[in-house]
Amino acid sequence: MAMARRTLLSSKNLYYNSSKYYSFSLNRGFASGSDEENDVVVIGGGPAGYVAAIKAAQLGLKTTCIDKRGTLGGTSVNVGSIPSKTLLHHSHLYHEATHSSANWFKFPSVEVDLPALMAQKDEVVSDLTKGIEGLFKKNKVNYVKGYGKFLSPSEIKVDTIDGGETVVKGKNIIIATGSDVKGLPGITIDEDKIVSSTGALALKKIPKKLVVIGAGGYIGLEIGCIWGRLGSEVTIVEFAPQIVPSMDGEVRRQFQRTLEKQKMKFMLKTKVLSVDNSGDGVKLTLEPAAGGDQTVLEGDVVLVSAGRTPFTVGLQLDKIGVETDKVGRILVNESFATTVPGVYAIGDVIPGPMLAHKAMKDGVACVECIAGKEGHLDYDMCPVVVYTHPEVASVGKTEEQVKALGVSYSVRKSPLVTNLSRAKAIYYAEGLLKILAEKETDKILGVHIMAPNAGDLIHEALKALQLGTSGEDLARAWF
Structure with missing residues (x-):
């Protein structure tokens, strides 16, 4: 079977040399055991887990997903990215109404109805979690609500949220339990003050x-x-x-x-x-x-x-011999295989950026590896967005990273006010476009944007990097 391939300039920081940890085939397909009910069992229903479960089912693999929260989507959908983006959007509208737009439009009164705003946020979250559960039903993913822990590399005991327990068996187990809030010494979080x-x-x-x-x-x-x-x-x-x-x-x-x-x-x-x-x-x-x-x-x-820390509490990884690093991240090879045959890990529990879209890509690539296909990822092409106003988005290398590589490079940059007339027209021209390119070949190495819609604009840059585009090519392109 073909081995997964990655193009990673910084792979030493993300993955571990398979020859050090493995004496078995990296991409061996399904483990033996005719009495096992599932081809794939996924522990965790967040972006990594639910995407992996759906992908496995779409590839014809009998799949079960175990999730302790009881509502799918993980931290990102339930208490992270989705509620924060909802509140960011509506708080921006309020700020526009009371500040920028107030110069031209007269509002009798603009007040924040916080309970209504929070209710709207909760409705968005509820709709999305139900939507994911609907995708499970459509793709015939078995969904078990409960807290899973290893009994063996092919058996998961689940303490269900209704007070019962069951054992789920699988030929391949994927750990996708995400991350948790990192505390600080001497500070107790009470979720009140x-x-x-x-x-x-x-x-x-x-x-x-x-x-x-x-x-x-x-x-x-x-x-x-x-x-x-x-x-x-x-x-x-x-x-x-x-x-x-x-x-x-x-x-x-x-x-x-x-x-x-x-x-x-x-x-x-x-x-x-x-x-x-x-x-x-x-x-x-x-x-x-x-x-x-x-x-x-x-x-x-x-x-x-x-920050956040990998969440592996209660999984009993030590019972089956899954190795972790000093900060609790699970060690995996280039096919997401752990140090235990038949057990994989993806998303926030392994090294790499703790981002929902990265976790989703991990899920697809991991399942493709299990199914004997080629799962391919390049974390250098993973875009990052800060959803403030203006937004800040980037893909590829920073100038500091390029310098550290010893590459001769050029910098193209322009303040937003001189680069986009539309920015001036909408009365928000504070920002920056910065492009780093290899000096000899003009190949783009990194793009950084600070602008109101940087999260949308960065995808143009992502395609340019993926295709190995030069700065001149990008300058001549129609947008």
């Missing part, structure tokens, strides 16, 4: 002062923008000297300046020593990251946004 992203997307009133701990990723910034638009005073506290270190440095700096113009405050190189929620509000004791005098910052709500 000290909240995770889940609690921050379900607040019952608009906080006067919101403090966000962590700006290394996108979640805290997006949620900060939601509540900032609705009237909160937002302060970001970050231990590192910059926000979003994975972002291109030049774009990141302009991005932060733009957020500051929107009255978002930043306290960088700052350490949180303690959080006290015993009073009416919350008090944070802070000090400079390098050491120094302590200060106190007060807020109504504190969002802990320190």
